[in-house]
Amino acid sequence: MKTKESIPSYRITDLESSERPRERLANIGAQSLRTAELLAILLRVGLPGENAVQVGDRLLLECKGLSGLHRITYEELCNLRGIGPAKAAQIKAAIELGRRISSEAPAEKPAIHSPGDAANLVKYEMSALEQEELWVLLLDTRNRLVDTDRTYRGSLNSSMVRVGELFKVAIRQNIASMIVVHNHPSGDPTPSPEDIALTRAIYKAGKLLDIDVLDHLVIGSGGRFVSLKERGLGFNSEN
Secondary structure: OOOHHHOOEEEHHHOOHHHOHHHHHHHHOHHHOOHHHHHHHHHOEEEEOEOHHHHHHHHHHHOOOHHHHHHOOHHHHHOOOOOHHHHHHHHHHHHHHHHHHHHOOOOOOOEOOOHHHHHHHHHHHHOOOOOOEEEEEEEOOOOEEEEEEEEEEOOOOOOOOOHHHHHHHHHHOOOOEEEEEEEOOOOOOOOOHHHHHHHHHHHHHHHHHOOEEEEEEEEOOOOOEEEOOOOOOOOOOOO
C-alpha cells in the first residue's frame, strides 16, 4: 500500500498540453482563462490528488471567490492547505500589482459620464475593505476626476458623519461637482435607510454650497454597486 509520502504532487506539466494554463494563456490570452487557471500559473505545483488548477478551484471556494481572496490576510492564506508562505506571497503580490494598476493615475484625467464609470475607478480597492469607508470623488467642470478625498472610516450614518467635512476639500479646490462613494463590507450594496438619510443631507448641503452632488454609490462585492441617484433615493425632497 502506498504511503502518503509516496503519492506524487501534481504539476502543471502533468496536464495534457492543451489543458495547461500557461500554454492556454499563450495561445488564447489571459482574459480567456478561468480564475482558477490563472491561480494555477502562480501556484505551479498541486498536491497529492490535486493538480494546480484543482487547488485553485478549492482556494476560490474556501475564500468565497476572488473578492474573498483579495480580502484574506497573508497569514490566513499561509494556513490554507497547499499554500504556505511562498505561494501566499506570490498570490498577494499579484493582487497588489492589480490594485496598483487600477489606482495608477492615467496620463489623461478620467472622465465620469455614468455611475459605472465612477464605480470602475474605486470598486477594485473598496470591495476589499474590511471596514466601511466614505470617499468623495472631486470633479472639474468637464466631469473629469481631479482628486479623491478619503473622508471617513468606520460605521457610517447621518448622525455620525459631519456633512460639512465632505465639502471642505471641494471648497478649497474650487470643485464644480462631486460623487460620494462608500462600501458595504458585507458585500451587499443595497442602500440602508441611514445611507438614504445621509444622501439627502449631502445633496441638500451641495445645493446650498453650489456644488453639484452627482451621485452616491454603494460598493459591494463581486463588482456589484448601487447608484442612489439612479434609484431616486435621497436626491429630491420627497424621499
